[in-house]
Amino acid sequence: MPTDARERLLQGAEELFYEEGIRAVGVERLLAVTGVGRASFYRHFAGKDELVYAVLKRRDAHWHAWLEETVTAHGGGPLAVFDALAESAESENFRGCAFINAMAEASDPHGEIFRLANEHKNKVTALLDRLIEEQGHPDHRALAEQFMLLMDGATVTAMRTRGGGAARRARAIAERLLAAPPVEPVPV
Amino acid sequence: MPTDARERLLQGAEELFYEEGIRAVGVERLLAVTGVGRASFYRHFAGKDELVYAVLKRRDAHWHAWLEETVTAHGGGPLAVFDALAESAESENFRGCAFINAMAEASDPHGEIFRLANEHKNKVTALLDRLIEEQGHPDHRALAEQFMLLMDGATVTAMRTRGGGAARRARAIAERLLAAPPVEPVPV
DNA sequence: GCAGAACGGTACCGATCGGTTCCGAATAAC
DNA sequence: GTTATTCGGAACCGATCGGTACCGTTCTGC
Numbered sequence: 277m278p279t280d281a282r283e284r285l286l287q288g289a290e291e292l293f294y295e296e297g298i299r300a301v302g303v304e305r306l307l308a309v310t311g312v313g314r315a316s317f318y319r320h321f322a323g324k325d326e327l328v329y330a331v332l333k334r335r336d337a338h339w340h341a342w343l344e345e346t347v348t349a350h351g352g353g354p355l356a357v358f359d360a361l362a363e364s365a366e367s368e369n370f371r372g373c374a375f376i377n378a379m380a381e382a383s384d385p386h387g388e389i390f391r392l393a394n395e396h397k398n399k400v401t402a403l404l405d406r407l408i409e410e411q412g413h414p415d416h417r418a419l420a421e422q423f424m425l426l427m428d429g430a431t432v433t434a435m436r437t438r439g440g441g442a443a444r445r446a447r448a449i450a451e452r453l454l455a456a457p458p459v460e461p462v463p464v
Numbered sequence: 465m466p467t468d469a470r471e472r473l474l475q476g477a478e479e480l481f482y483e484e485g486i487r488a489v490g491v492e493r494l495l496a497v498t499g500v501g502r503a504s505f506y507r508h509f510a511g512k513d514e515l516v517y518a519v520l521k522r523r524d525a526h527w528h529a530w531l532e533e534t535v536t537a538h539g540g541g542p543l544a545v546f547d548a549l550a551e552s553a554e555s556e557n558f559r560g561c562a563f564i565n566a567m568a569e570a571s572d573p574h575g576e577i578f579r580l581a582n583e584h585k586n587k588v589t590a591l592l593d594r595l596i597e598e599q600g601h602p603d604h605r606a607l608a609e610q611f612m613l614l615m616d617g618a619t620v621t622a623m624r625t626r627g628g629g630a631a632r633r634a635r636a637i638a639e640r641l642l643a644a645p646p647v648e649p650v651p652v
Numbered sequence: 653g654c655a656g657a658a659c660g661g662t663a664c665c666g667a668t669c670g671g672t673t674c675c676g677a678a679t680a681a682c
Numbered sequence: 683g684t685t686a687t688t689c690g691g692a693a694c695c696g697a698t699c700g701g702t703a704c705c706g707t708t709c710t711g712c
Binding site: 490491492502503505506511512 | 668669670671672673674675
């Protein structure tokens with residue numbers, strides 16, 4: 277547990293927001309849980325909106341680092357992202373993707389939250405692109421977007437079905453996308 | 465515009481909840497928009513929670529009916545669900561799936577909202593199952609679950625990318641799942 | 653050792669939250 | 683035409699929302 281108030285706020289907020297939703301967690305609760313004084317909070321953040329922004333930025337960085345690590349731990353291939361997803365979906369406190377959830381409870385589709393979510397997903401797509409290109413696939417970009425769609429589908433499905441089943445199903449689909457020729461076999 | 469207060473409340477709430485989120489819409493706003501008196505609201509619903517429940521039930525029924533219609537209008541095959549999805553994602557006020565969004569902003573993963581969302585998705589999966597079986601596919605159940613995952617992936621992707629692109633991408637994947645043999649070609 | 657920053661606690665603000673109660677008008681049933 | 687129901691409007695409730703200001707203490711840099 278860090279002694280820095282700002283760090284404690286970010287850490288506590290990331291956890292509470294993810295577990296119960298951003299709107300569901302008031303500043304009051306956050307202060308009570310983190311043990312930070314009200315004044316200290318507003319010394320570090322202009323308001324709740326800025327805290328939300330900082331929390332999402334932080335989560336983006338951490339989550340991306342976690343994914344890269346876990347993918348490496350699972351062999352480093354593009355399919356490993358689904359192993360990582362399955363692993364995290366097995367966790368008791370899995371609640372889907374923080375950015376998808378944030379979009380879902382954001383009122384303004386043109387606000388900062390959607391921008392951050394897009395940024396986050398683009399970064400993940402770029403990682404997928406790299407992983408697939410390393411396998412020598414010519415159409416890596418299109419495949420990366422398909423993989424991203426599969427990951428998000430598995431993530432929201434895992435929210436309600438619990439466990440790694442959805443991720444494994446997505447992995448099976450991805451496997452076939454990697455194996456089979458893109459649309460029509462090139463005529464000889 | 466229906467004259468019945470209950471119907472007006474359900475209709476207004478469904479729209480507001482979908483556009484801005486359930487937590488973001490207070491009873492106050494809802495009453496102002498629908499022109500219903502405060503007392504009338506609590507005559508028809510025990511509280512906001514019961515209204516949310518009724519709205520989701522209503523949406524489930526309407527959405528399912530809409531999907532069946534639209535699928536028929538697009539030829540009736542299982543792939544038509546992605547055409548329907550693309551069509552709705554083109555709309556200006558498209559905000560993803562109301563049930564995924566409701567789950568995302570629900571605090572309790574074991575509460576009623578998750579139960580309703582599961583019920584909803586199971587019904588859609590059953591419809592997919594039927595459509596795929598009508599095509600004569602032996603493993604229709606597994607395919608239906610894969611299609612459901614693709615639909616949800618396309619839906620959450622369309623929230624941030626706007627337009628029918630994600631749905632068309634999901635359709636392309638689904639097409640290959642239908643065409644190719646499931647895992648390994650049966651050895652002759 | 654001392655100055656200044658960072659801290660937690662508390663009182664307070666207006667606004668809004670979900671919810672209750674009473675009232676008078678409109679409407680529908682018989 | 684009278685009775686019974688449904689309706690919208692408004693006053694009010696305690697709780698909580700996000701946010702501000704001031705307090706005294708603790709910790710740190712020099």
